[in-house]
Amino acid sequence: MRSSKITRKTNETDIEMKITLDGSGNTDINTGIAFFDHMLNSFAKHGSIDLFVKASGDLTVDDHHTVEDVGITLGSALQKALGDKKGIERFGEARVPMDEALAVAAVDIGGRSFLAFNAVFESQKIGGFNPQNTRHFFESLVSNAGINAHLSVTGENDHHKAEALFKAFGIALKRAVRVSGSGVPSTKGVL
Numbered sequence: 001m002r003s004s005k006i007t008r009k010t011n012e013t014d015i016e017m018k019i020t021l022d023g024s025g026n027t028d029i030n031t032g033i034a035f036f037d038h039m040l041n042s043f044a045k046h047g048s049i050d051l052f053v054k055a056s057g058d059l060t061v062d063d064h065h066t067v068e069d070v071g072i073t074l075g076s077a078l079q080k081a082l083g084d085k086k087g088i089e090r091f092g093e094a095r096v097p098m099d100e101a102l103a104v105a106a107v108d109i110g111g112r113s114f115l116a117f118n119a120v121f122e123s124q125k126i127g128g129f130n131p132q133n134t135r136h137f138f139e140s141l142v143s144n145a146g147i148n149a150h151l152s153v154t155g156e157n158d159h160h161k162a163e164a165l166f167k168a169f170g171i172a173l174k175r176a177v178r179v180s181g182s183g184v185p186s187t188k189g190v191l
Contacts, residue, residue: 002177003050004080008073012065013057019077021177023050031055031070033063035127035159039166040070046096047170063130071137075144082145082177085109090185092175096168101155103164105172108148111191115142118152119161131158134165147173 003020025045029037031053044051053074057066082088093106115138121131142149151169153161184191 006077013069015055018052020050026050029053035129043166043170046167047174067133071140075141078145085191087179087181092172094168094171098160098164101160101164103153103168105168106150107172111146114148116150123158
């Protein structure tokens with residue numbers, strides 16, 4: 001079973017995380033930011049990833065450091081759980097509608113990190129979550145996981161747009177990490 005456990009402790013955050021790629025979407029998530037917990041839960045459920053996250057951060061400042069460091073930790077956990085990446089599909093994509101919103105995600109688990117992000121959020125807060133940190137979360141995640149991700153969303157309701165993005169990313173990731181062969185899916189022979 002492909003899984004990993006990561007801890008990250010800084011002067012701003014303290015995070016414990018466990019991830020199982022071949023899971024069934026079981027979650028136990030507490031970041032202190034209820035809407036962010038909801039987004040991580042949506043990502044894991046639709047990605048069929050078992051995810052445990054316990055995070056405490058300097059939320060009296062704002063949610064930025066916690067969101068960023070959870071992204072860093074999740075990226076590191078994904079990279080560790082993937083190991084040598086033998087047999088994975090490597091590429092995955094998904095389109096997720098949520099009422100008026102439509103999110104599109106395409107990922108390459110090829111070892112080169114890049115984020116193309118096309119989303120506009122109008123709200124200053126969704127619950128205790130600043131939607132402007134959505135991009136930063138995904139930047140932190142892909143940088144630490146070695147993932148190339150293209151994410152975009154259209155719509156009017158910021159809750160719907162953010163949730164559709166997290167779900168689409170989870171589904172695309174599920175498809176990319178699926179084991180379907182035995183070799184490394186690269187003409188270079190390594191990822």
